[in-house]
Structure formats: structure tokens, C-alpha cells
Amino acid sequence: MALIVQKFGGTSVADVDRIRHVAQRVVDTQKAGNDVVVVVSAMAGETDRLVGLTRSFGAEANPREYDVVVSTGEQQTIGLLAMAIQELGVPARSFTGSQVRIHTDEAHARARIASIDTERIRKELARGWVVVVPGFQGIDSEGDITTLGRGGSDTSAVAVAAALGADVCEILTDVAGVFTSDPNVVPNARKLDRISYEEMLEMASLGAKVLQIRSVKFGKRYGIPIHVRSTFSTDEGTWVVPEDEIMESLVVSGVTYNRNEAKVTMFGVPDRPGVATQVFAPISEAGVVIDMIVQNVSTQGLTDITFTVPRGDLEKALPIVRGVADEIGAAGVTQDSSIAKVSVVGLGMRDHAGVAGQMFRALAEEGINIQMISTSEIKISVVIEEKYTELACRTLHDAFGLGLDELATAEP
Amino acid sequence: MALIVQKFGGTSVADVDRIRHVAQRVVDTQKAGNDVVVVVSAMAGETDRLVGLTRSFGAEANPREYDVVVSTGEQQTIGLLAMAIQELGVPARSFTGSQVRIHTDEAHARARIASIDTERIRKELARGWVVVVPGFQGIDSEGDITTLGRGGSDTSAVAVAAALGADVCEILTDVAGVFTSDPNVVPNARKLDRISYEEMLEMASLGAKVLQIRSVKFGKRYGIPIHVRSTFSTDEGTWVVPEDEIMESLVVSGVTYNRNEAKVTMFGVPDRPGVATQVFAPISEAGVVIDMIVQNVSTQGLTDITFTVPRGDLEKALPIVRGVADEIGAAGVTQDSSIAKVSVVGLGMRDHAGVAGQMFRALAEEGINIQMISTSEIKISVVIEEKYTELACRTLHDAFGLGLDELATAEP
Numbered sequence: 001m002a003l004i005v006q007k008f009g010g011t012s013v014a015d016v017d018r019i020r021h022v023a024q025r026v027v028d029t030q031k032a033g034n035d036v037v038v039v040v041s042a043m044a045g046e047t048d049r050l051v052g053l054t055r056s057f058g059a060e061a062n063p064r065e066y067d068v069v070v071s072t073g074e075q076q077t078i079g080l081l082a083m084a085i086q087e088l089g090v091p092a093r094s095f096t097g098s099q100v101r102i103h104t105d106e107a108h109a110r111a112r113i114a115s116i117d118t119e120r121i122r123k124e125l126a127r128g129w130v131v132v133v134p135g136f137q138g139i140d141s142e143g144d145i146t147t148l149g150r151g152g153s154d155t156s157a158v159a160v161a162a163a164l165g166a167d168v169c170e171i172l173t174d175v176a177g178v179f180t181s182d183p184n185v186v187p188n189a190r191k192l193d194r195i196s197y198e199e200m201l202e203m204a205s206l207g208a209k210v211l212q213i214r215s216v217k218f219g220k221r222y223g224i225p226i227h228v229r230s231t232f233s234t235d236e237g238t239w240v241v242p243e244d245e246i247m248e249s250l251v252v253s254g255v256t257y258n259r260n261e262a263k264v265t266m267f268g269v270p271d272r273p274g275v276a277t278q279v280f281a282p283i284s285e286a287g288v289v290i291d292m293i294v295q296n297v298s299t300q301g302l303t304d305i306t307f308t309v310p311r312g313d314l315e316k317a318l319p320i321v322r323g324v325a326d327e328i329g330a331a332g333v334t335q336d337s338s339i340a341k342v343s344v345v346g347l348g349m350r351d352h353a354g355v356a357g358q359m360f361r362a363l364a365e366e367g368i369n370i371q372m373i374s375t376s377e378i379k380i381s382v383v384i385e386e387k388y389t390e391l392a393c394r395t396l397h398d399a400f401g402l403g404l405d406e407l408a409t410a411e412p
Numbered sequence: 413m414a415l416i417v418q419k420f421g422g423t424s425v426a427d428v429d430r431i432r433h434v435a436q437r438v439v440d441t442q443k444a445g446n447d448v449v450v451v452v453s454a455m456a457g458e459t460d461r462l463v464g465l466t467r468s469f470g471a472e473a474n475p476r477e478y479d480v481v482v483s484t485g486e487q488q489t490i491g492l493l494a495m496a497i498q499e500l501g502v503p504a505r506s507f508t509g510s511q512v513r514i515h516t517d518e519a520h521a522r523a524r525i526a527s528i529d530t531e532r533i534r535k536e537l538a539r540g541w542v543v544v545v546p547g548f549q550g551i552d553s554e555g556d557i558t559t560l561g562r563g564g565s566d567t568s569a570v571a572v573a574a575a576l577g578a579d580v581c582e583i584l585t586d587v588a589g590v591f592t593s594d595p596n597v598v599p600n601a602r603k604l605d606r607i608s609y610e611e612m613l614e615m616a617s618l619g620a621k622v623l624q625i626r627s628v629k630f631g632k633r634y635g636i637p638i639h640v641r642s643t644f645s646t647d648e649g650t651w652v653v654p655e656d657e658i659m660e661s662l663v664v665s666g667v668t669y670n671r672n673e674a675k676v677t678m679f680g681v682p683d684r685p686g687v688a689t690q691v692f693a694p695i696s697e698a699g700v701v702i703d704m705i706v707q708n709v710s711t712q713g714l715t716d717i718t719f720t721v722p723r724g725d726l727e728k729a730l731p732i733v734r735g736v737a738d739e740i741g742a743a744g745v746t747q748d749s750s751i752a753k754v755s756v757v758g759l760g761m762r763d764h765a766g767v768a769g770q771m772f773r774a775l776a777e778e779g780i781n782i783q784m785i786s787t788s789e790i791k792i793s794v795v796i797e798e799k800y801t802e803l804a805c806r807t808l809h810d811a812f813g814l815g816l817d818e819l820a821t822a823e824p
Binding site: 016019020050053054056057058059061062064065067068069071072073075076078079080082083084086087093094096098099143144145 | 431470488499505508555557
């Protein structure tokens with residue numbers, strides 16, 4: 001007998017039939033002898049509808065009221081799902097974020113979970129009831145409704161699992177698990193059986209959308225195994241677990257890509273102490289997040305600084321960058337929106353030398369030029385021309401033996 | 413400086429533009445030097461949408477979860493309206509039924525308000541804020557969400573006004589006030605300036621839809637003046653007030669009609685003690701509400717019993733009535749769905765003899781036959797052929813001098 005937290009996303013509860021299907025899934029899990037707590041998102045499209053309504057009234061200026069409105073999406077789903085489960089003859093009860101006291105900080109629309117009172121949930125589980133709670137929301141110290149920001153339901157689920165000391169947090173979604181790469185781009189991408197929290201964090205940061213980053217951090221901090229699997233199949237998905245539970249690490253576990261960045265270069269920059277701060281401080285102050293930064297070796301006292309920003313923020317960043325360039329006497333500024341960041345992630349990199357060299361060689365053989373490089377302990381990212389995105393992913397996927405057949409033999 | 417509770421119904425907050433209009437109305441009221449608490453319904457259509465979703469999962473069997481789902485409609489509106497008011501530069505804050513502790517009994521989907529904690533509302537008012545709360549909902553002793561049943565927002569508003577000791581509860585709606593009759597049927601119907609709680613209760617029971625009956629009872633019990641007026645105009649509407657504040661009672665204040673009933677006659681009924689119980693107990697047990705009952709004088713030990721039931725329940729009632737008729741040896745059962753109940757209501761009837769005679773004479777002069785009669789202290793109802801409904805209303809409206817010109821002179 002295990003305590004299982006199951007989280008269903010918006011597409012899994014998109015309509016009456018799907019809610020019924022989810023109810024059956026929950027009932028099957030309980031009848032297999034488990035205690036079940038269900039965390040749900042709003043029905044697909046409902047949060048967008050509610051956010052749209054709030055936009056008419058300057059939602060940004062009133063995040064407190066924004067939260068009152070958008071939190072109703074999940075409240076609808078918890079009630080409907082509890083009804084659907086009861087229709088199948090299993091007692092179920094829904095509780096709002098206020099009722100189960102999901103405490104957060106006061107940062108409306110992007111709150112962080114501080115603690116969860118589990119007393120009420122435990123009482124219902126002890127009676128043999130299924131408990132259904134809303135993702136994405138909580139209450140602050142005033143008792144006001146807060147929301148966690150988009151994708152927050154994953155985080156809610158892992159937080160509930162952590163508070164209850166659950167055996168597993170299942171994230172049920174419309175994909176079968178975490179893949180070695182995007183199957184739409186790399187046809188022979190395969191589902192991973194296991195992946196470490198660290199790799200999952202890198203992959204989520206680099207563009208894989210299967211899990212919300214904060215939920216992985218929670219899982220890692222509290223040691224909650226996360227099982228990402230399909231709502232529409234009972235096949236095993238991908239387990240996200242501590243590193244020491246990965247028997248034999250792959251050199252590279254996944255290949256990700258991100259086409260949402262743009263590159264800015266300031267060239268002929270006088271190379272003196274403090275110049276980086278002069279360049280980047282005003283951009284950050286404007287709320288633009290800088291991702292990669294590369295600075296060339298200085299020649300004749302001048303250097304080039306290249307960095308990437310979200311593509312949607314390019315128009316905001318450029319005038320600031322040009323202003324700084326004038327101010328510090330740089331030679332000029334260029335930009336490029338047609339780029340992609342392609343990354344390889346893998347715990348095994350720590351022990352295997354030469355991964356970077358293997359990556360660069362594989363790309364070079366396909367004639368793909370590397371514009372920028374950035375590395376961490378378990379990932380290597382390169383910026384390339386956007387048009388090579390798919391080719392680069394497929395090339396790297398093959399180069400590191402991630403295709404279906406090769407991987408099957410590499411695992412224990 | 414007054415404390416005003418303003419209630420806006422679903423059509424008044426049906427879309428973004430109307431919510432903006434309501435916000436302006438609230439701001440104007442506050443800027444005129446008043447403390448304002450706003451009670452709102454769900455946006456028109458939203459409650460129907462939510463109820464429809466719950467029906468897919470057997471809402472009747474799960475009223476607790478039904479309430480969790482349908483209560484989200486009002487929660488959306490309170491957040492949106494609070495935003496809209498703030499956009500106009502006036503501080504506003506929304507609170508859910510849980511936050512302001514609108515305590516109800518445990519009767520989910522048809523709960524009754526028991527008490528309201530006003531501390532939080534008073535604190536915000538003292539700071540100069542507008543407070544926005546949802547109609548139609550509350551919490552039970554477990555902290556579970558309850559709803560009051562359709563139309564419950566009027567009741568919420570008057571209850572909030574009573575709890576706060578407000579100077580007035582304004583019910584803002586899509587009509588200009590309470591009319592002497594339905595203007596769609598009686599073209600010269602006019603808006604009443606004042607009406608007593610008692611008359612309003614009778615008129616609401618008899619088919620006038622402008623105010624929910626329970627809200628009038630609350631107003632009467634706690635002595636809260638209710639001002640029914642248009643959302644879309646600043647003209648005075650109709651004040652519903654204690655009887656002693658009506659300077660000069662009209663003999664008849666209003667003419668109402670109801671076309672939703674059907675008539676059943678059991679004839680040749682052996683007239684012996686207990687026969688009425690034998691007839692009516694099984695009908696009531698089937699959940700059919702009986703309205704009017706008429707029993708003729710017995711001749712030769714036999715009598716006829718005629719009664720009305722909601723038209724939608726006729727098919728359910730008939731087999732029961734036929735069974736009883738067989739059992740007690742009655743001669744037979746007839747039915748008639750083409751009837752209407754037309755009523756006149758007025759405090760003045762108490763002091764004016766001859767109202768009934770005047771009513772029957774007026775109808776007879778138009779050739780309208782009266783099938784059944786029922787009276788109370790301040791109302792007389794007759795059942796007539798349905799096709800005469802409009803004619804009967806106009807005839808009585810004129811007979812009692814309710815037309816625009818006549819009434820204007822009759823008032824103080």
C-alpha cells in the first residue's frame with residue numbers, strides 16, 4: 001500500500017469525457033490498494049479565458065484580484081473530478097487551496113509555496129476517501145488567494161507529495177514520459193526510463209516542456225520520486241529520481257533545442273574593468289533576462305561581447321544596448337534573431353572526457369557553424385543558425401547513440 | 413454619509429463593458445460620500461455553463477461538489493469588479509464567501525444564511541476601501557463552500573446589509589423598479605415609488621420576478637429598506653419598506669399573473685372525514701407542490717375537489733390522482749393545462765370592503781369566467797382560462813385605477 005499523488009494537466013481534464021477517464025484512472029489506482037491524492041489543473045483553455053478577462057481591467061496592476069479570478073479554473077475541476085470519482089462508487093472530496101491551507105508567500109500571480117497543512121488530507125485518506133486538490137493556487141498569510149504562475153500545478157503536486165511524504169508523485173500528461181529529444185524533430189527519440197533531478201533541471205531549463213522547473217527542484221530537495229507518464233496509457237513513463245538511483249549514467253541523456261532567443265553583439269568594446277557591468281546592468285534593470293554571454297579575448301585593448309536575450313525582448317533591449325555602446329565608446333552593435341540554442345545534457349559528462357569535442361566534430365561534419373558555446377557540469381549548449389536546428393538535434397542524437405536500438409543495449 | 417449595499421445581477425455584469433459601467437456606478441456612489449459594499453452575481457450565462465458541467469456528473473448526488481463548482485462564477489465577478497473599480501482610482505478589494513465568513517447551514521445547493529462576520533468588511537470600509545463580495549454563496553460549519561440556490565444573490569445582499577446595519581440595500585437590475593403589473597402585458601403599468609414588504613412578498617410569490625422572496629423576508633425581519641432600481645439609470649426606483657412607512661396605502665398595488673399552473677378536478681368524491689388527506693398526502697409525498705385548493709359544498713354525500721399544481725408536474729401527479737380516485741370510489745378525474753392565475757395585491761384591502769366584488773364584476777363585464785378563487789389578507793387570486801390572461805390583467809389594472817395618470821393623483 002502506497003501513498004500516491006497524481007497530477008493531471010489541463011489537456012487531461014479538457015472536457016467531460018476526459019474528466020471521466022481521469023476519474024477511472026484514479027479509481028483504478030485506489031482499488032489497487034493505494035491512498036490517492038489528486039492535484040488538477042484548470043480545464044484546457046479555461047485559464048486563458050480567465051486571464052483574458054482580467055487583462056481588460058489592467059490585471060498587472062491588481063495581481064491580488066487577478067489571483068481571485070484565475071484560481072477559479074482549478075476550483076471548477078476539483079469539484080467536477082470529485083463528482084466523477086463518486087459516480088464510480090469511490091468516495092471523494094475536493095478541497096480548495098484555502099481549505100487545505102497551501103500556504104504561500106505574498107507574491108501574487110507568482111507565489112511560492114511555503115508549507116502545506118496535511119491534517120485535513122490525512123483525515124480523509126484515513127477514512128478511505130480520495131482527496132482532490134487544485135494545483136496552481138494557495139493562500140498567503142492574510143488568507144488571500146494566491147497563484148503560482150503558469151505551469152504551477154506541477155509544483156503544487158510535488159509540494160503536496162513532499163508535505164505528505166508520498167511514495168511517488170505521478171505527473172500524468174499527454175506525452176508518454178521524458179524523451180531523449182523532441183520526437184517531432186528527432187523521429188527515433190526514445191522515452192527514458194529514468195533520469196536524475198539534475199539532468200531534468202537542465203533539460204527543463206533548456207527547452208524541454210514536460211516538467212515545470214520549480215517542481216523538479218522541489219522533488220530534488222525533498223527526495224520525492226516524480227513519475228512522468230501518459231494519462232492515456234498505463235505504460236510506465238519516466239522516473240525522475242536522485243542521481244544515486246541511476247545505475248549506469250548515459251554520457252548524454254538528452255538533446256534539447258530552444259528557438260526563442262536572439263543574439264546581440266557589441267563590438268570594439270574598450271576592454272577595461274567594469275565594462276561588463278556597464279553593459280549588462282541597464283539591460284537587467286529593464287527586466288530583460290540575459291542567457292548566454294561570450295566575451296572574446298581582447299586584442300589591442302578592444303573586445304567583442306556577445307549575449308542572448310529572449311527573442312520577444314529584443315526590441316526592448318536594443319535601444320538600451322546602443323545607448324551603452326555610445327556611452328562607453330564601442331564601435332557598434334549587431335543583432336541576429338535567426339539563431340537556435342542546441343544542448344546536450346548528461347550526468348555521464350562528468351566522467352567522460354571529450355564530450356564537447358565529439359559534439360563539435362559531429363556538427364562540423366554536417367557543415368553547421370558554431371557561433372557561441374556555453375557549458376556547465378552536465379550540459380553543453382551551442383548557438384547555431386536557426387535553419388540547422390532539426391539537423392543539429394538529429395546529428396547529436398545519433399552521435400551520442402540515443403536512438404532506440406543503441407540505447408536499449410546501453411542500459412543496465 | 414450612509415452605508416450602502418449595492419447588489420448587481422448577472423445581466424448587469426454580463427461582459428467587460430457592463431462591469432466597467434457597474435464600477436463607475438459604485439465609484440459615483442462612494443464619491444457622493446458613502447461607504448459602499450458591493451454584492452455581485454456571476455456574469456450572465458456563467459452559472460448556467462457551470463451547472464451544465466456538473467449535470468454531466470450527477471450533480472444531484474453530490475451537492476457539496478456542485479457548490480464548489482458553481483460558486484466560481486461569482487468569484488470571477490468579484491475579482492473583475494474590484495479591478496475595474498481600482499482602475500477608476502478608487503481602492504477596492506474582493507473577498508470570497510469564505511473570507512468574509514458568510515455562515516450558512518449545511519444544505520448544499522439551497523443553503524440558508526445563518527450569520528455574517530462583518531469585522532473584515534468594516535476594517536476595509538474604515539480604510540476608505542470599497543468591499544466587493546459574492547452573492548449566492550457561503551460556508552458551512554466545516555468550512556465547506558455552500559450556495560443558496562438560484563436567485564440567492566438578492567438574499568446575500570440583504571443579509572450583508574442586515575449584518576452591517578446598512579442604511580439601504582440597493583438591488584440594481586435591468587428594470588426600473590417594481591411595477592403595478594408586467595409592462596409587457598399592461599402597457600400603462602407604472603413604477604411604484606414605494607411598496608410594503610408584505611405586498612412585495614405576495615407579488616413575488618404570485619409571479620413578479622423582480623426580487624427573490626427570501627431577500628424580502630430578510631429585509632422585513634431586519635428592517636432593511638430595499639431599493640430596487642435600474643443599473644442603467646440613476647432615477648429612483650421602488651423602495652420596499654415597512655408598512656408603517658407607506659403614507660397612504662393603495663387599495664390595490666399590483667396585478668400579477670402566473671401561467672405555469674395546471675388544474676386537476678376529482679369529481680364525485682364521497683364526502684367523509686379524512687378524504688382530503690387521502691387525496692393530497694400521496695401527491696405531496698411525490699414532491700409535487702399544490703397551490704390552490706377548492707372544495708365544493710357537498711350534495712348527496714358527494715363533492716368535487718379542484719386544485720392546481722405546477723404545469724411541469726402534471727404528468728407526475730395525474731396517475732397518483734387517478735389511483736386515489738379509484739381507491740376512494742370517486743367518479744372520475746379531469747385536468748386542464750390552459751389556465752392562468754391572476755391576482756391583485758394591496759395592503760389597502762384590509763380596510764376597503766368590496767375589493768373582491770369589484771374584481772369579479774370587472775372580469776364578468778369582459779366575459780371572463782372565474783374557475784377558482786383564493787384569498788389572503790392582502791391578495792385575491794382567481795383562476796381563469798389562459799387565453800384571457802392579458803385581458804384580465806389590463807381590465808383589473810384599469811378597474812383599480814393603477815394606470816399612470818390615476819395613480820399619480822392617488823399618492824400623497
